[in-house]
Amino acid sequence: MPKSVRATFRVSPELDLSAIDPRSRPVGPKDKSAAAADMNDLAARLEGLQDALYAEATVEGTRSVLLVLQGMDTSGKGGVIRHVAGLVNPQGLHIASFKKPTPEERAHHFLWRIRKETPQPGQIGVFDRSHYEDVLIARVDALVPEEVWRGRYDEINVFEAELAAQDVTVLKVMLHISPQAQQERLLARLDDPLKHWKYNPADLDSRSEWPAYQEAYTDALRFCDTDTAPWYVVPSDRKWYRNWAVAALLAETLGEMEPQFPETDIDVDAERARVLASVVA
Amino acid sequence: MPKSVRATFRVSPELDLSAIDPRSRPVGPKDKSAAAADMNDLAARLEGLQDALYAEATVEGTRSVLLVLQGMDTSGKGGVIRHVAGLVNPQGLHIASFKKPTPEERAHHFLWRIRKETPQPGQIGVFDRSHYEDVLIARVDALVPEEVWRGRYDEINVFEAELAAQDVTVLKVMLHISPQAQQERLLARLDDPLKHWKYNPADLDSRSEWPAYQEAYTDALRFCDTDTAPWYVVPSDRKWYRNWAVAALLAETLGEMEPQFPETDIDVDAERARVLASVVA
Numbered sequence: 001m002p003k004s005v006r007a008t009f010r011v012s013p014e015l016d017l018s019a020i021d022p023r024s025r026p027v028g029p030k031d032k033s034a035a036a037a038d039m040n041d042l043a044a045r046l047e048g049l050q051d052a053l054y055a056e057a058t059v060e061g062t063r064s065v066l067l068v069l070q071g072m073d074t075s076g077k078g079g080v081i082r083h084v085a086g087l088v089n090p091q092g093l094h095i096a097s098f099k100k101p102t103p104e105e106r107a108h109h110f111l112w113r114i115r116k117e118t119p120q121p122g123q124i125g126v127f128d129r130s131h132y133e134d135v136l137i138a139r140v141d142a143l144v145p146e147e148v149w150r151g152r153y154d155e156i157n158v159f160e161a162e163l164a165a166q167d168v169t170v171l172k173v174m175l176h177i178s179p180q181a182q183q184e185r186l187l188a189r190l191d192d193p194l195k196h197w198k199y200n201p202a203d204l205d206s207r208s209e210w211p212a213y214q215e216a217y218t219d220a221l222r223f224c225d226t227d228t229a230p231w232y233v234v235p236s237d238r239k240w241y242r243n244w245a246v247a248a249l250l251a252e253t254l255g256e257m258e259p260q261f262p263e264t265d266i267d268v269d270a271e272r273a274r275v276l277a278s279v280v281a
Numbered sequence: 282m283p284k285s286v287r288a289t290f291r292v293s294p295e296l297d298l299s300a301i302d303p304r305s306r307p308v309g310p311k312d313k314s315a316a317a318a319d320m321n322d323l324a325a326r327l328e329g330l331q332d333a334l335y336a337e338a339t340v341e342g343t344r345s346v347l348l349v350l351q352g353m354d355t356s357g358k359g360g361v362i363r364h365v366a367g368l369v370n371p372q373g374l375h376i377a378s379f380k381k382p383t384p385e386e387r388a389h390h391f392l393w394r395i396r397k398e399t400p401q402p403g404q405i406g407v408f409d410r411s412h413y414e415d416v417l418i419a420r421v422d423a424l425v426p427e428e429v430w431r432g433r434y435d436e437i438n439v440f441e442a443e444l445a446a447q448d449v450t451v452l453k454v455m456l457h458i459s460p461q462a463q464q465e466r467l468l469a470r471l472d473d474p475l476k477h478w479k480y481n482p483a484d485l486d487s488r489s490e491w492p493a494y495q496e497a498y499t500d501a502l503r504f505c506d507t508d509t510a511p512w513y514v515v516p517s518d519r520k521w522y523r524n525w526a527v528a529a530l531l532a533e534t535l536g537e538m539e540p541q542f543p544e545t546d547i548d549v550d551a552e553r554a555r556v557l558a559s560v561v562a
Contacts, residue, residue: 263477
């Protein structure tokens with residue numbers, strides 16, 4: 001495990017997204033084959049940590065983890081779920097995708113649908129998009145008045161502090177891609193008939209608002225980066241690097257939590273005798 | 282893919298569980314290493330099929346799959362989730378575990394909590410225990426009067442017919458173990474402090490009712506085996522065989538559904554031109 005993956009990717013109050021090269025590799029493996037080897041180690045590590053987190057919650061543990069994924073279209077949120085979340089036991093995973101709000105969702109406070117999907121004790125939750133859409137597309141497309149979205153940064157910080165109080169360890173990752181990478185990926189979707197279903201003509205609308213989105217991301221990351229719910233920016237033009245970085249962030253976060261297989265109060269010798277005596281007819 | 286995995290494991294109206302050897306291998310790989318090779322093929326096949334099922338639902342598809350897992354304690358429901366469900370993209374998975382009902386759940390009809398967890402279009406749902414508990418433990422422990430649990434077989438058949446009408450393809454698997462295998466697995470849990478949390482002294486209560494459970498399983502499987510929601514019995518004393526068999530059943534079921542990557546009505550050339558023209562400042 002490279003050290004300090006979190007410190008490397010953590011945003012600062014002076015965050016400038018344009019200064020972060022989406023092809024950079026500030027820490028970790030230098031190429032795809034090194035990353036593949038690293039991923040094997042990370043997979044084993046993540047599986048062990050998740051097992052312990054899950055076990056801990058079966059007795060009296062209250063802790064869980066929530067990985068929030070945000071990024072422009074084609075930045076690889078789905079790829080991270082497949083290749084990183086796919087490394088752990090699905091029994092302990094809870095994945096929620098937040099698409100365009102339904103009429104029912106719109107009729108409620110913006111955090112209503114989010115609260116319903118927060119992870120249970122022992123789980124690793126993954127948000128594919130999140131409440132941050134309510135300060136991203138809602139701001140860029142002026143879906144609500146400015147005073148409303150401006151107020152949401154504080155609401156989000158209060159909500160995430162509540163999560164921390166409920167022993168949810170939150171980590172938030174922005175998958176940072178270049179407009180060139182997005183263009184290539186959109187063209188790749190058009191070139192492959194099996195990927196046409198992934199192509200949404202409306203994606204070009206948000207693409208045309210690229211600078212406004214970068215500004216909205218910058219504010220969201222600056223205003224809502226806290227020690228209990230930190231934001232990380234992961235250079236994501238290289239898919240293998242993106243997957244490695246998110247897996248490493250998750251492993252480092254879980255590692256620091258030190259989840260423990262629980263002690264139980266069973267009398268092992270007495271139970272062993274009971275099991276041995278329990279002959280089935 | 283061996284042919285007719287489903288036909289091999291499908292229960293018959295004359296089901297006699299005592300005549301099925303939990304160590305038997307009626308079809309498929311002869312040993313663990315052959316099973317491991319087969320599992321690689323099955324993993325690739327399952328991933329492709331699930332991708333198509335998921336994609337299909339993003340356009341106008343309505344189909345989903347529901348794998349119901351039942352079995353005595355230690356039969357390996359959790360192992361199947363880890364090793365079989367873990368083969369596919371977690372984005373398209375929905376896993377629900379049904380434990381002892383909560384007071385709220387008990388206050389509702391027994392299918393209330395079940396209906397809330399049925400898979401959405403495009404998903405593979407997995408039930409770790411299910412509504413069948415309501416004709417298993419509820420019957421063996423006389424949690425409800427006989428007329429109540431006797432009526433549930435029909436209620437279950439009606440419910441599962443509703444699922445079929447909603448394009449949910451249901452497959453139900455009983456993981457069939459011997460009492461000797463259960464004894465060994467309970468002792469293994471006691472021998473390993475990291476597994477103590479999995480050991481529940483109350484498991485010996487159901488163990489002591491083994492013949493009554495086999496009888497209750499037999500009725501459930503006989504009465505609720507239908508062509509739209511078939512029951513399969515998988516010999517499960519060998520973990521590698523159990524995992525292979527469930528993966529093969531799932532792959533064969535999905536394969537017969539022939540999920541299709543959807544056609545879309547996008548004008549590919551026009552969209553390609555739009556993407557190429559969309560230069561970001």
